[in-house]
Amino acid sequence: MAKGRTEMEVGADGVAVITIVNPPVNSLSIDVLLSLKDNYEEALRRDDVKAIVIAGAKGKFSGGFDITAFSDLQGGKREQPKVGYISIDIITETLEGAKKPSVAAIDGLALGGGLEVAMACHGRVSTSTAQLGLPELQLGVIPGFGGTQRLPRLVGLTKALEMILLSKPIKGEEAHALGLVDAIVPPDELVKTARRWALDIVEFRRPWIKSLYKTDKIEPLGEAREILKFARSQARKQAANLKHPLVCIDVIEEGIVSGPRAGLWKEANSFQELLFSDTCKSLVNVFFAQRSTSKVPGITDLGLTPRKISKVAILGGGLMGSGIATALILSSYHVILKEVNETFLKSGIDRVKSNLQSRLKKGKMTEEKYKKTLSLLTGVLDYEHFKDVDMVIEAIIENVSLKQQIFADLEKFCPPHCILASNTSTIDLNLIGERTRSRDRIVGAHFFSPAHIMPLLEIVRTQKTSPQVVVDLLDFGKRIRKTPIVVGNCTGFAVNRMFFPYTQSALLFVDRGLDVYKIDRACTKFGMPMGPFRLVDLVGFGVAVATGMQYLENFPERVYKSMLLPIMLEDKRAGESTRKGFYIYDEKRKASPDPEIKKYIEKSRSMAGITPSSELMELQDKDIVEMVFFPVVNEACRVLDEGIAVKASDLDIASIMGMGFPPYRGGIMFWADSLGAKYIYTRLEAWSKAYGDSFKPCAYLAERAAKGIPLSAPLDQAKARL
Ligand SMILES: C[C@H](O)CC(=O)SCCNC(=O)CCNC(=O)[C@H](O)C(C)(C)COP(=O)(O)OP(=O)(O)OC[C@H]1O[C@@H](n2cnc3c(N)ncnc32)[C@H](O)[C@@H]1OP(=O)(O)O
Numbered sequence: 001m002a003k004g005r006t007e008m009e010v011g012a013d014g015v016a017v018i019t020i021v022n023p024p025v026n027s028l029s030i031d032v033l034l035s036l037k038d039n040y041e042e043a044l045r046r047d048d049v050k051a052i053v054i055a056g057a058k059g060k061f062s063g064g065f066d067i068t069a070f071s072d073l074q075g076g077k078r079e080q081p082k083v084g085y086i087s088i089d090i091i092t093e094t095l096e097g098a099k100k101p102s103v104a105a106i107d108g109l110a111l112g113g114g115l116e117v118a119m120a121c122h123g124r125v126s127t128s129t130a131q132l133g134l135p136e137l138q139l140g141v142i143p144g145f146g147g148t149q150r151l152p153r154l155v156g157l158t159k160a161l162e163m164i165l166l167s168k169p170i171k172g173e174e175a176h177a178l179g180l181v182d183a184i185v186p187p188d189e190l191v192k193t194a195r196r197w198a199l200d201i202v203e204f205r206r207p208w209i210k211s212l213y214k215t216d217k218i219e220p221l222g223e224a225r226e227i228l229k230f231a232r233s234q235a236r237k238q239a240a241n242l243k244h245p246l247v248c249i250d251v252i253e254e255g256i257v258s259g260p261r262a263g264l265w266k267e268a269n270s271f272q273e274l275l276f277s278d279t280c281k282s283l284v285n286v287f288f289a290q291r292s293t294s295k296v297p298g299i300t301d302l303g304l305t306p307r308k309i310s311k312v313a314i315l316g317g318g319l320m321g322s323g324i325a326t327a328l329i330l331s332s333y334h335v336i337l338k339e340v341n342e343t344f345l346k347s348g349i350d351r352v353k354s355n356l357q358s359r360l361k362k363g364k365m366t367e368e369k370y371k372k373t374l375s376l377l378t379g380v381l382d383y384e385h386f387k388d389v390d391m392v393i394e395a396i397i398e399n400v401s402l403k404q405q406i407f408a409d410l411e412k413f414c415p416p417h418c419i420l421a422s423n424t425s426t427i428d429l430n431l432i433g434e435r436t437r438s439r440d441r442i443v444g445a446h447f448f449s450p451a452h453i454m455p456l457l458e459i460v461r462t463q464k465t466s467p468q469v470v471v472d473l474l475d476f477g478k479r480i481r482k483t484p485i486v487v488g489n490c491t492g493f494a495v496n497r498m499f500f501p502y503t504q505s506a507l508l509f510v511d512r513g514l515d516v517y518k519i520d521r522a523c524t525k526f527g528m529p530m531g532p533f534r535l536v537d538l539v540g541f542g543v544a545v546a547t548g549m550q551y552l553e554n555f556p557e558r559v560y561k562s563m564l565l566p567i568m569l570e571d572k573r574a575g576e577s578t579r580k581g582f583y584i585y586d587e588k589r590k591a592s593p594d595p596e597i598k599k600y601i602e603k604s605r606s607m608a609g610i611t612p613s614s615e616l617m618e619l620q621d622k623d624i625v626e627m628v629f630f631p632v633v634n635e636a637c638r639v640l641d642e643g644i645a646v647k648a649s650d651l652d653i654a655s656i657m658g659m660g661f662p663p664y665r666g667g668i669m670f671w672a673d674s675l676g677a678k679y680i681y682t683r684l685e686a687w688s689k690a691y692g693d694s695f696k697p698c699a700y701l702a703e704r705a706a707k708g709i710p711l712s713a714p715l716d717q718a719k720a721r722l
Pocket residue numbers: 024025027028063064065066067068109111112113114116135136138139142143144145147288291292
């Protein structure tokens with residue numbers, strides 16, 4: 001069955017309107033592109049057609065090449081069109097090279113291949129709110145339908161590089177100012193204006209422009225080379241492990257130096273190569289994984305409609321509470337912030353103000369918007385204002401009895417429909433709700449610090465949490481621009497639990513002889529924003545030790561009892577907050593290695609009775625990365641096996657957004673599958689014999705390794721194969 005189509009209607013004015021129809025975003029599947037070619041050729045043949053307009057159905061021009069086709073092509077499920085067939089034969093020869101002019105009528109979005117089709121038309125009319133961009137780099141490829149050649153010729157090299165390298169779309173208004181579109185019109189006049197524009201070209205009242213051969217916006221060669229050189233150095237600095245941004249710059253340069261035709265061919269060949277790269281496969285996985293987090297079997301398939309949440313109360317104005325309040329008011333929610341006394345309340349509100357001021361300083365917000373946003377926040381000291389709130393988010397210190405008291409109070413003061421959420425990162429929600437009769441509306445809303453910046457929201461459901469409440473929170477999460485993942489109730493939930501071994505194994509290997517900074521360097525080279533020791537410094541040793549105790553209590557068999565942190569804490573080294581941890585910090589928070597830590601490490605080793613192994617000291621980065629991350633994979637498998645996470649792709653997103661795992665590796669489970677369950681099992685098994693039970697592969701991993709089933713395969717699929 002064809003995946004999408006185009007429809008053609010020829011009007012009495014002699015304009016053929018070809019509409020892209022492929023819901024939900026009118027993506028350009030191969031079928032759509034072939035149908036576009038067929039209709040275009042028919043329009044060129046027909047005597048009653050003088051000009052052509054290309055539009056998208058239902059207010060969306062096109063979201064670009066069909067991303068689902070990426071995996072079909074990569075997996076050989078779909079035959080490849082020959083290199084250059086779409087970009088050169090269809091888009092350049094048939095569309096741009098046609099003997100009849102065409103105009104794109106752009107509404108909603110023209111992204112990737114969508115914008116590339118529009119740029120091949122001889123004119124472009126857009127609505128002011130349409131989004132136009134080439135976000136292909138986000139998927140590990142480069143623009144492949146001529147975008148690398150036409151965009152610089154329409155908007156100049158600097159702007160084109162910015163839009164492509166940052167995958168940053170622009171709005172219709174800006175596109176007009178830059179010359180990417182020729183006119184801005186209201187949505188209801190769009191197609192009418194495009195028709196008129198196309199006829200004006202026929203009648204020589206407007207120029208017939210082929211973007212590919214425009215030269216007026218391109219900088220002179222010397223200047224262009226300088227701009228490209230700078231772009232290369234920025235790309236290397238921002239993502240040293242990524243090749244495709246550099247390939248993209250080379251392709252753009254080819255067009256400038258050797259002409260647009262040569263540029264098109266280089267683009268087509270490079271696109272083809274990149275499509276099969278691990279980076280592309282990983283980033284496509286992330287694209288779909290991110291969209292599937294809000295599809296929760298047994299919850300979102302029940303036909304429930306999210307209820308409206310208008311007013312939210314937050315308990316506690318500390319770092320987390322004030323961050324959550326900031327996130328909410330930034331998304332236009334009315335927020336009540338409750339504290340226990342005037343001093344704490346003032347500090348909480350001051351924190352929110354300072355979060356907003358930093359946006360103001362960076363130019364992300366106007367003074368007027370600052371005032372309007374802040375006016376949505378009300379500080380209170382009692383529960384009087386709680387009678388009409390739709391949701392409460394508790395964000396006080398991690399103290400079980402205090403939380404129990406608060407939830408019992410909330411049950412009394414809040415309306416019966418109000419959702420009672422806790423931001424706890426460790427405490428069992430069943431325990432928190434023990435003194436209430438409202439277990440069905442108790443849920444975890446676990447934000448990551450700083451809550452107004454970090455994109456992930458863990459929604460923690462207990463066995464009693466009602467599906468309606470989960471559906472409400474999924475919708476709320478989207479509205480505050482977070483990616484929500486739904487997880488089950490256990491110590492550390494999904495993200496913290498899965499990443500607990502990240503520092504655990506690092507501490508173990510330091511006791512055994514590995515160098516702290518070598519471990520951190522290997523992890524950052526792998527793509528993590530920081531290594532495990534820099535992370536402990538950031539989190540603070542106090543929190544790290546307390547969390548360690550929680551894990552020791554709940555999972556004693558797999559916790560390595562390192563003494564290193566307590567020893568350093570005794571000496572008042574508590575991490576970045578004390579400006580001394582594994583690193584020392586200057587006034588600007590710049591971290592530098594500190595040779596002094598040697599003495600603590602020696603003490604820790606002697607307390608553990610360990611003599612450093614020379615073999616470990618010689619390890620390569622690859623081995624270090626595996627030693628640090630395979631225990632994380634092992635724990636992720638347990639999290640899946642216990643049903644704490646519903647699907648492996650949720651853990652991919654959790655690892656990327658919660659811990660900074662490099663997206664271009666596809667997420668923790670995707671990366672693990674790229675290495676193979678058997679390999680991971682074998683290494684963990686060997687380390688468990690050498691270094692103890694914290695490395696012991698879990699049953700889920702052992703079984704999949706034995707049967708050759710990917711770790712990400714759904715449970716029932718795995719059973720079916722057993
Ligand atoms: C050769 C060419 O140069 C190569 C290319 O064109 S590569 C493609 C370039 N285009 C893109 O990268 C755009 C990707 N899409 C997006 O950024 C966003 O989806 C969007 C801005 C279009 C819409 O965002 P939003 O309204 O929040 O909806 P969102 O949930 O993301 O997407 C809606 C649905 O459309 C699907 N979708 C979006 N873009 C798609 C695409 N290009 N191909 C296939 N499916 C797509 C999503 O998977 C989702 O499906 P689901 O409902 O089954 O989960």
